[in-house]
Every structure is written in C-alpha cells, then in structure tokens.
Amino acid sequence: MGFEKFGRKSFTAVTKTAKFVDLLAEGKVEGTVCKDCGVKFFPPRADCAKCFSKNMDWFEMPKKGKLETFTTAYYAPFGFEADPPYAMGVVDFGGGLKLFARLAKNIKPEDLKVGGDVTIRPLKYDDDQLSFEIAKGDQ
Amino acid sequence: MKDVAVIGVGQSSFVRGYEGSIRELAFEAFREAMQDAGITQKDVDASVFCSAPEYDKQRSPAGVLAEYLGLIPQPTFYVETVCSSSSTGLKVAYSMIKAGLHDVVVVLGFQKMSEITSAESQERMGRGADIQWEAPFGTMMPAYYALYAQAYMSKHGLTHDDLMGVRLKSSTYGVINERAVYRKPVKPGDFKQGDPEAKLAGPVAWPLRVGDCCANADGSSCIILANAQKAKALSKKPVWIAGIGAASEAVNMAARPDFAKGLSVGYAAAAQAYKMAGITAKNVKVAEVHDCFTIAEIMAYEGLGFAPAGDGKQLIREKATYKEGKIPVNVDGGLLSKGHPIGATGGSQIRTIVLQLRGEAGPMQVPGAPDIGLVHNIGGVGLYGNVTIFNRD
Numbered sequence: 001m002g003f004e005k006f007g008r009k010s011f012t013a014v015t016k017t018a019k020f021v022d023l024l025a026e027g028k029v030e031g032t033v034c035k036d037c038g039v040k041f042f043p044p045r046a047d048c049a050k051c052f053s054k055n056m057d058w059f060e061m062p063k064k065g066k067l068e069t070f071t072t073a074y075y076a077p078f079g080f081e082a083d084p085p086y087a088m089g090v091v092d093f094g095g096g097l098k099l100f101a102r103l104a105k106n107i108k109p110e111d112l113k114v115g116g117d118v119t120i121r122p123l124k125y126d127d128d129q130l131s132f133e134i135a136k137g138d139q
Numbered sequence: 140m141k142d143v144a145v146i147g148v149g150q151s152s153f154v155r156g157y158e159g160s161i162r163e164l165a166f167e168a169f170r171e172a173m174q175d176a177g178i179t180q181k182d183v184d185a186s187v188f189c190s191a192p193e194y195d196k197q198r199s200p201a202g203v204l205a206e207y208l209g210l211i212p213q214p215t216f217y218v219e220t221v222c223s224s225s226s227t228g229l230k231v232a233y234s235m236i237k238a239g240l241h242d243v244v245v246v247l248g249f250q251k252m253s254e255i256t257s258a259e260s261q262e263r264m265g266r267g268a269d270i271q272w273e274a275p276f277g278t279m280m281p282a283y284y285a286l287y288a289q290a291y292m293s294k295h296g297l298t299h300d301d302l303m304g305v306r307l308k309s310s311t312y313g314v315i316n317e318r319a320v321y322r323k324p325v326k327p328g329d330f331k332q333g334d335p336e337a338k339l340a341g342p343v344a345w346p347l348r349v350g351d352c353c354a355n356a357d358g359s360s361c362i363i364l365a366n367a368q369k370a371k372a373l374s375k376k377p378v379w380i381a382g383i384g385a386a387s388e389a390v391n392m393a394a395r396p397d398f399a400k401g402l403s404v405g406y407a408a409a410a411q412a413y414k415m416a417g418i419t420a421k422n423v424k425v426a427e428v429h430d431c432f433t434i435a436e437i438m439a440y441e442g443l444g445f446a447p448a449g450d451g452k453q454l455i456r457e458k459a460t461y462k463e464g465k466i467p468v469n470v471d472g473g474l475l476s477k478g479h480p481i482g483a484t485g486g487s488q489i490r491t492i493v494l495q496l497r498g499e500a501g502p503m504q505v506p507g508a509p510d511i512g513l514v515h516n517i518g519g520v521g522l523y524g525n526v527t528i529f530n531r532d
Binding site: 003011043072077078086088089 | 343
C-alpha cells in the first residue's frame with residue numbers, strides 16, 4: 001500500500017517501489033540503483049533486468065538537466081478534467097538517465113524550449129497527493 | 140521464401156457508432172474475405188482474432204466470434220498488440236502455416252470503440268501507456284506523439300504546414316474511399332489558427348492540432364492466409380508474404396533513446412523485413428504506414444528508409460507520396476481519414492496493399508502495376524512495431 005498517493009491520480013496501489021512516495025514526502029525524488037551491478041533506474045525498479053538481482057538501493061536524481069521535449073495538453077483523460085491546459089515533458093540528465101513529468105504551472109509556454117536548462121522538484125497537491133515536477137533551471 | 144500467401148481480403152466500412160454487435164461487425168469483413176477467396180469454412184483450419192481488449196465488454200471474444208463465423212470446432216485464439224494487433228495476428232498465422240500445423244488460417248481484426256461510452260473510453264486512453272509511472276500525470280495518446288513532434292520539429296525544421304500537408308494528402312484519398320469514416324474534403328483554411336470556423340486548427344496536445352489526429356472508428360478487417368500448395372489450388376491471384384519484421388520498445392518515455400529520430404521500432408522492424416524479403420526501400424512501389432498522427436507518417440518515412448533521417452518533410456513538400464509520386468503512401472486515406480478501429484487497422488492496411496498488388500484498388504489504384512508493397516503498423520506509442528512486405532507472381 002501507499003502508492004495510491006502518487007501523482008495527480010494513481011492507478012497502482014501496491015508496488016515494491018512504494019517507498020518512492022515516502023521519499024517524495026521527505027522532499028526527495030529518487031531512483032533505484034542495483035547494489036550488485038551498479039545500474040541506475042528511473043523510474044525506480046525493484047528488480048535488476050541486467051543481473052537479475054533484487055538488492056536495490058535508492059539514489060537521489062540529479063538536479064540539473066536539459067528539457068529534451070515537451071507538450072501542452074488541452075484535453076485530459078477521465079479524472080483529470082479540471083487540469084488542462086498542462087504541460088508535460090522529458091528531462092535528459094545525461095548518462096542514460098531521463099525523467100518524464102508535468103512542468104510547473106508557473107512556466108509560461110513561450111519560455112519553454114527544447115534543450116533548455118531545467119530542474120526537478122517534489123510537489124504536494126491540495127488533496128495531499130504527492131508528485132514531482134519539472135521547473136526552470138534557475139529555480 | 141514464397142511459402143505463405145494472402146488468398147482473401149475483406150473489411151467493413153469504418154464508421155462512427157456501428158449499428159450492430161461485435162460478432163456482426165466481424166462477419167462483415169469475414170464475408171467479404173471468404174467470398175474474395177472463394178472458399179468455405181471447411182477449407183479453414185484455424186482462426187486468430189485481434190483487438191484491443193479494453194474496448195470489449197465480451198471477455199475472451201475469439202471463441203464467441205469463431206462460432207458466429209462458422210469456424211468451430213477449429214482452433215481459435217486471441218492476439219493483442221494494441222493498434223498493431225492484426226499485423227501481429229498475421230505474423231502468428233504465418234508462423235502456424237510455416238510450422239506445418241495448419242494450411243489455411245483466418246486473421247480477423249475488429250474493434251467497436253463505441254462499445255463503451257466516451258467517458259469510459261477516455262479513461263482507458265489514459266491507461267494506454269505506463270499506468271504506474273506516467274498515467275498519474277494525465278497522459279493520453281496525442282500528448283505522447285506530441286512529445287515526438289516537438290523534438291522532431293525543433294531539430295529538423297518540420298513545420299505545421301508540413302504536418303497539414305500530410306492531412307491534406309490523406310483527405311485527398313479519404314474523399315474517394317467509400318470505406319473511410321472521414322470523407323469530407325480538407326483545405327488549408329481548416330487549419331487557420333484563431334479562426335473559429337477552422338475546425339481542424341484547435342490544439343489537442345501542442346504542437347498537434349485536431350487535424351493532426353486520426354479518428355476513432357468501429358470496423359473489422361479479415362485476411363486469409365494459405366500455404367503455397369493451397370494458395371495455388373484455391374487462388375488465381377495469390378499475394379505472397381515476402382518479409383516480416385517486428386520489434387518492441389520501452390513503454391516509459393524516460394527510457395526512449397531519441398525523440399527527434401522517431402520510433403525505434405519502426406527502424407528495427409523495417410530492417411528485419413527488408414532483410415527477409417531481400418529488398419531495400421527503393422524496391423517498394425506502394426506503402427501503408429501508421430499515420431495515427433500526422434507526425435507519425437513523417438517519422439515512418441524515415442524509419443522505412445523512404446527518406447534520410449530528418450528529411451521526411453521533403454516527400455510531403457514534393458508530393459512524392461501521392462498516388463502519382465515516386466513512393467505512394469496511404470493512398471486509401473490512412474488512419475487519419477479512413478479511421479483507426481484499433482484491432483482492425485493492420486488488416487485494413489494489408490487489404491489495401493493486397494488490392495494494390497492485384498490491380499484492384501479502383502480509384503485509389505497506383506499506376507504502373509506495383510509488384511512490391513509494404514505495411515507499417517505501430518502499436519501504442521511505438522511500443523510495438525510491425526513491418527510486412529508483400530509481392531506477387
């Protein structure tokens with residue numbers, strides 16, 4: 001249990017990576033790293049696909065990355081109707097590590113560009129759901 | 140490698156709100172394919188049913204549909220790779236025949252998207268990708284393809300007018316395809332930003348507009364495959380499966396290699412299919428590609444080798460993919476105009492190519508008696524990729 005707290009609306013309640021939500025509550029956005037072979041994963045995984053190990057540790061995601069791509073959604077799926085428009089994007093931290101999330105509400109669409117400097121930060125919604133978002137690099 | 144042939148093809152009209160049940164919808168494509176092949180159910184050894192299950196109220200539809208089609212007691216089962224389900228079904232049926240287990244197999248793709256309400260459909264759309272890590276942000280299909288469009292447009296100078304060009308081509312053929320769901324002509328003014336009369340201009344997931352997105356539809360398709368011996372005995376005009384390629388990719392956008400390059404599965408599946416067929420992109424005379432969004436057609440040109448990476452826009456600007464061009468693509472209206480009933484789409488693309496190779500495509504017929512055709516069918520946001528190459532005697 002616990003993972004139903006993740007995101008605007010979660011579709012998953014039980015996962016071995018539910019600690020991710022506890023870490024968000026502590027203000028940390030973390031991925032998992034295999035203790036046996038050192039491979040890093042984001043989103044987090046409970047099992048290493050490379051060496052089959054289940055000995056995973058948590059590591060804090062880098063703060064600085066580049067916005068690889070983004071979109072602004074003007075329609076939303078069922079359960080998200082109150083939110084549009086909202087932007088979503090992919091951050092590339094280098095070294096094969098990327099992340100997908102919404103962009104912070106305070107970023108103006110005209111300020112977004114592919115390759116721009118961005119950072120990531122945890123986010124708590126009014127209904128206590130926990131998530132993370134992409135923010136401008138200087139914040 | 141000429142061991143498995145298509146001996147019959149059929150498809151229903153693609154429509155909004157089909158007035159019948161899924162078994163009746165399936166029968167429409169089946170009837171046409173069986174009459175096309177000139178065979179009866181006694182000639183069929185097995186059937187494969189293909190759809191995206193989240194739209195069906197019927198659990199395990201294969202057995203139910205097989206009964207309605209008169210295909211019991213032969214073996215039947217269900218295959219799913221979302222939007223490419225019936226291309227995957229074709230690959231499975233091909234394998235069954237190549238293995239010597241069966242001689243004649245029916246591949247039936249169907250989808251009644253209107254089986255559920257639009258609110259239910261929207262919810263399922265939101266769960267179409269990674270439900271654990273991405274759906275909680277409020278994702279949907281147009282937004283995912285918009286991520287690719289944004290990166291691609293930024294790097295390669297592709298414009299909104301180029302994307303509109305894909306839709307204008309599509310509608311040229313949607314108008315003359317009587318099986319298409321969207322048959323109205325489309326003009327550049329329909330994309331004019333800020334004009335309330337411009338019905339295709341509104342943003343859905345920027346940079347994609349209403350006119351950049353394909354239409355939901357209800358529909359069915361049917362492809363009948365046979366081994367060489369049966370094909371020669373039963374069919375005057377068999378079309379042979381010359382090459383098959385299929386690939387998969389990480390579901391999560393965080394694990395995608397390069398958004399500006401397009402879908403990795405398109406490249407991977409094409410390379411396999413060309414190698415198996417012993418041909419290159421230059422040999423292809425007519426193609427059907429997965430244009431669920433306008434950007435997807437541009438990316439498909441490059442994955443298939445019709446244009447170098449980043450240059451797909453030139454094919455649209457030069458009208459090279461029109462019927463009279465050097466490589467005609469989606470001259471039946473594609474998903475954008477013909478409609479995209481998920482599980483039926485691949486079979487419909489295959490039907491179009493088979494008719495083209497037989498010279499029976501009517502007003503959509505590509506000139507010059509094409510002898511090699513290709514089908515490119517993607518599942519999800521490049522989660523699954525399938526490329527199938529066909530030729531004739």
